Amino acid sequence: MGTAGARFMVAKQVAASAGLYIEEGDTRLALDPGPGAVVAYAARRVDLTTLDAIVVSHRHLDHAGDVNVMVEAMTDGGFAHRGLLFCPSDALDEDPVVLKYLRRFPREIVRLAPQTTYSVNGLSFTTSALHVHQVETYGFRFGDRLGWITDTAYYDGIAEQHRADVMLIHTILLHCMPHLPHLCVDDAERIIREARPKIAFLTHYGMAVWRANPDEIAAALSQRTGVDVRAARDGMTIEV
Ligand SMILES: [Zn+2]
Known part of the structure; x- marks a missing residue:
């Protein structure tokens, strides 16, 4: 959306x-x-x-x-x-x-709650550990199919906790900023290398990422990691 x-x-x-x-x-x-x-x-x-x-x-x-x-x-x-x-x-x-x-x-x-599985009308999802963010924040995994990494700084275990065939990664920062608890492009690369999903989508772009062209960032990440990395766009539909 x-x-x-x-x-x-x-x-x-x-x-x-x-x-x-x-x-x-x-x-x-x-x-x-x-x-x-x-x-x-x-x-x-x-x-x-x-x-x-x-x-x-x-x-x-x-x-x-x-x-x-x-x-x-x-x-x-x-x-x-x-x-x-x-x-x-x-x-x-x-x-x-x-x-x-x-x-x-x-x-x-x-x-x-952290690391808890919930079910809605037969569809299950599991929360990650508490993210590293200014407020209480969780990421989510829908079985082995979809991992959704929401806002957080990088932390140990983040790749494992969201590992899935398709992973969505909130990539707000172009360059890492230690004082900002958000993922940067280098963090996204590290997560993709560790989790090795079938396909990863960057999304939730900050302005610098947007100006740098998410499609080009994703193409460069694909090249470097050997994983299919793409830039999400508004209205995109993914069949999982
Ligand atoms: Zn946000």
């Missing part, structure tokens, strides 16, 4: 900040609905009243900006008591990003 990461890309909507959408059989998940997500879903004619769950990796705006309107949409304005919301505890507690009045709309709000 969108490939923008961090403040400048999101504020200017250089790319969409609408997160990911997963469909398997009758199961539908919206992941990280950032600002504009509801617009992106409407543009692609996804009926949000059929969503089974909304999953928020962490409480930052580029991941949760539209979580409230998405909960309302999933629950048909709160009239249908249905669907699940998964989010870290700090999205609900102090300075919450999930508004209190709509917390009774979903069937359940699940507080994510």
